[in-house]
Amino acid sequence: MSEPVHRTATAEEARVGDPASVPSRPPLRTPVVGGRTDTHQHVWPAAFVEALRGRSTTPRLVDGWTLLTEGEAPYAVDPGAHDVERRRARELAEGKDDVLVSLSSPLGIEHLPGAEARDLIDVWHRSALELGDPFRVWAATPVDEHDLVGLSEILRHERVVGLQLPATCLLDPAAVQRMAPVLDVVAVAGKPVMVHPGPAPSVADTPAWWPAVVPYVSQLQSAWFAWHQGGRLAHPTLRIVFVALAGLAPLHHERLVARGGEFGSVDPNVFYETSSYDTRAIDAVVRVVGVDPVVHGSDRPYAQPRDPGLGHAFTHAHVHANPRTLLTGEPR
Numbered sequence: 405m406s407e408p409v410h411r412t413a414t415a416e417e418a419r420v421g422d423p424a425s426v427p428s429r430p431p432l433r434t435p436v437v438g439g440r441t442d443t444h445q446h447v448w449p450a451a452f453v454e455a456l457r458g459r460s461t462t463p464r465l466v467d468g469w470t471l472l473t474e475g476e477a478p479y480a481v482d483p484g485a486h487d488v489e490r491r492r493a494r495e496l497a498e499g500k501d502d503v504l505v506s507l508s509s510p511l512g513i514e515h516l517p518g519a520e521a522r523d524l525i526d527v528w529h530r531s532a533l534e535l536g537d538p539f540r541v542w543a544a545t546p547v548d549e550h551d552l553v554g555l556s557e558i559l560r561h562e563r564v565v566g567l568q569l570p571a572t573c574l575l576d577p578a579a580v581q582r583m584a585p586v587l588d589v590v591a592v593a594g595k596p597v598m599v600h601p602g603p604a605p606s607v608a609d610t611p612a613w614w615p616a617v618v619p620y621v622s623q624l625q626s627a628w629f630a631w632h633q634g635g636r637l638a639h640p641t642l643r644i645v646f647v648a649l650a651g652l653a654p655l656h657h658e659r660l661v662a663r664g665g666e667f668g669s670v671d672p673n674v675f676y677e678t679s680s681y682d683t684r685a686i687d688a689v690v691r692v693v694g695v696d697p698v699v700h701g702s703d704r705p706y707a708q709p710r711d712p713g714l715g716h717a718f719t720h721a722h723v724h725a726n727p728r729t730l731l732t733g734e735p736r
Contacts (some may be wrong), residue, residue: 439501441727442709444598444647444677444701446508447539448486449531455524463511474512475606476615485705488535495538498709502727504701505532506542509570510615512603518549533563540565542598545586547573552589559593565731566595566643570602571623577634587639596643596730598677599627599650616680616706624651629660636671645675645730647701649685654692670694675730678722679703683712690714696736699726 448456456465462474469481484490495503507513507528513521525544532541543564545555558564567590574580580587590597601620610618628650635644646653654676657667675697678686690698700723702709711719721736729736 440499440723441502441504441700441731442495442500442702442704442723443504443645443699443727443730444600444679445503445505445704446706447488447491447505447535449488449535451531452524452527453486455527463513473510473603475604476510477612482705491704492536492538500538502540503538504540504542504565505535506568506598506600507532507544509544509568509572509600509602510604510620514544514547514570515572515603516546516548518546518551521546521549522551522554529558533561542566542568544568547583547586550586552585555586555589556593559590559595564595566590566597568598568600571599571620571627572602574599574627574630574635575623576626576630580630580633580635581638584638587635587642591639591642594733596645596675599624599631599644599646601647621648621651624648625653625656628653631674636674641673643673643675643730643733645677645699647677647703648679649676649681649689652681652685652689654689657692670697672696675699675726677701678710678712680707682710683714686712687714690718695721696726696729698722699730 453465456463456471459465462472464472465481466472469483471479471481473479507525513524513528515521516524525546528544529541532539535541541561541564543555543558543566545551545567547570555567559567567586569583569586573583587597601616601623604615604619607614607619624646628646631644635642661667670693674693676689676693677699679701680703686698695718698721700709714722725736728734
């Protein structure tokens with residue numbers, strides 16, 4: 405995983421230290437979306453960590469906490485970042501009602517051969533669903549050999565909010581068409597899809613931030629344009645959210661039109677998660693698509709929550725109203 409570039413902590417972050425005492429895990433509840441929501445985080449339950457340690461090929465953990473993936477440099481994972489009780493205490497101290505966690509797609513698990521992908525994804529589902537409040541779960545699914553029955557079953561779980569897909573399986577209109585059976589299953593379930601960067605290619609002599617800033621952004625832009633070209637027509641009711649503001653793809657709408665494409669009206673069922681971006685980028689995207697589709701996500705532990713300082717009304721929409729619409733489809 406790429407090492408994020410951090411800025412000075414926001415006022416909210418500064419107030420929240422590591423709690424001196426960690427409460428015991430609260431009981432599971434039936435989640436009610438509508439409070440303060442972080443739509444995009446990652447945490448690895450112990451069973452998932454052990455599954456990565458037990459592998460002989462990438463993705464794998466070696467020497468305890470060194471992550472090896474196919475394209476990126478070895479990454480020293482911070483064990484504290486995946487201490488579930490510590491993470492739970494921090495989220496509750498920050499006032500989160502729902503924290504949506506997902507399998508990190510740059511690991512490449514969704515692209516593994518069928519049985520290999522299914523086994524790791526099964527460990528993810530079983531262990532993540534035991535995390536307890538405030539955590540809820542984005543499901544995962546193999547993208548090369550589809551498991552439509554397994555996907556339909558996991559989406560029925562009350563703590564599963566939808567499906568995460570790597571942008572690397574949606575890079576052009578033909579790829580979106582190949583994923584149509586998967587997308588149809590999610591649409592029938594009435595839940596959303598979250599598009600997340602996938603595995604990054606290996607590039608020699610680049611700094612640690614390169615994958616997160618160059619290929620991740622490029623993947624998201626490609627997936628957004630592919631969805632814009634044919635995804636919505638084929639899946640008219642599916643709600644879809646692109647992390648990291650879709651790599652700022654909506655800002656290219658003028659170039660799209662200038663080169664013969666059509667932007668059209670703003671799609672009310674396409675959402676934009678804001679992790680790793682701040683005031684200027686968020687404001688620029690809002691000027692194109694409006695406030696309603698913009699949802700809060702932090703990408704913790706690889707980045708931290710940010711308050712873009714765009715006012716009380718924006719904050720309410722960003723962390724309360726818009727995530728509720730994304731997850732439930734209910735009107736704002």
